Amino acid sequence: MGLKVSDLAPRALQSEIRAMTAECQRMGGVNLAQGVCDTDPPEVVLREAKAAMDAGFNQYTRMEGIERLRVAVAAEVSARHGLGVDPEGEVLITSGATGAFHATAMALLNPGDEVIVFEPFYGYHPGTLRALRMVPVVVSLTGDDWALDIDAMRAAVTERTRAVLINTPGNPSGKIFSLAELEAVATLALEHNLFVFTDEIYEHFTYGKRPHIPMRTLPGMRERTITMSGYSKTYSVTGWRIGTVVADARWTPSISYFHDMTYVCAPAPLQHGVAAGLETLDAGFYKGLATEHLSKRTMLVEALLDAGLTPHLPEGAYYILADVSRLPGETASEKARWLLRETGVAGVAGSAFFRPGGGEGLMRFCFAKKDAELKEACERLGALRG
Ligand SMILES: Cc1ncc(COP(=O)(O)O)c(C=O)c1O
Secondary structure (H helix, E strand, O other): OOOOOOOOHHHOOOOHHHHHHHHHHHHOOEEOOOOOOOOOOOHHHHHHHHHHHHOOOOOOOOOOOOHHHHHHHHHHHHHHHOOOOOOOOOEEEEOHHHHHHHHHHHHHOOOOOEEEEEEOOOOHHHHHHHHOOOEEEEEEOEOOOOEOOHHHHHHOOOOOEEEEEEEOOOOOOOOOOOHHHHHHHHHHHHHHOOEEEEEOOOOOOEOOOOOOOOHHHOOOOOOOEEEEEEOOOOOOOOOOOOEEEEOOOOOHHHHHHHHHHHHOOOOHHHHHHHHHHHHHOOHHHHHHHHHHHHHHHHHHHHHHHHOOOOEOOOOEOOEEEEEOOOOOOOOHHHHHHHHHHHHOEEOEEHHHHOOOOOOOOEEEEEOOOOHHHHHHHHHHHHHHOO
């Protein structure tokens, strides 16, 4: 009858992460595949979101987000960045960091524009660009510590390049871009007049080797950096969909317009809950988050080493990429399914984070789990010992 899906739709496959999660649920395994934090949200955040519902904050908000939350975000970010942020013109509340990136790409790029993305990547980054008919140009990070190859990055620039996308601390690698690496990206952006989109959703999850440095704090970068983040991970509320954009007032009206077209606004009462968190939780909370996850990292690193699945030690975020080349199976996907069958532990095939052919000897394991569940996963991995 002539009706058909779009040209892109046949290529849209179910994400490997969701597939592993479904498989894991079916067999009652321990799910270290999906990046959902099983740790509890801060009590004040939950309480104030419920109170906001009871108080009648259940309708659309301003498209930029409620003033209370924009003010709280501006205060927190300007204190941490050491740079003023105007809550009226420079902050948007979005439907997660995901909505932030979608709206940013819609607002600032045209179809066919190229964006440099580093590999291993978070699949939504190239996926969102492709969905919008833009072109992710992938540059590999190199070596055990996923170092930036400056020459390769420079070689990837063409006359269609409009932006560089940085995810730091990174998913899945845990890489934190060093100051020298950020400076190299900044130099390139200034030279070629590029935007830098930064996904900093794991900004509070750092384990000591390097601090997280926000790109917008580098000289000359404030105007051209679109800083995207959110509270999914920090407050353990991935289902709430509260994200942020901090950007120059030249860009926020357009980003806000496109965010409005897709999402209208972020959930009203949940914006109040997150604002309450920002208003009341002190530095100790954020430090505690890192300390708590560092001990979870240690637990999983030891179990992986013990099981002969050599881990890359992540500097930030809450995932570990481990070498699973010794497991049976031709591909990472087969190895991941073998591991789930044999031990009941679900991880994600490394190939989900690389171009075709890459990541086949790797798997990603998430350690943002309650200790009891993580301990069980570690014990189950022990079956591979010897
Ligand atoms: C790098 C990265 N960015 C964004 C997201 C999603 O963030 P949000 O829930 O705020 O949309 C994730 C979730 O796993 C992520 O790993």
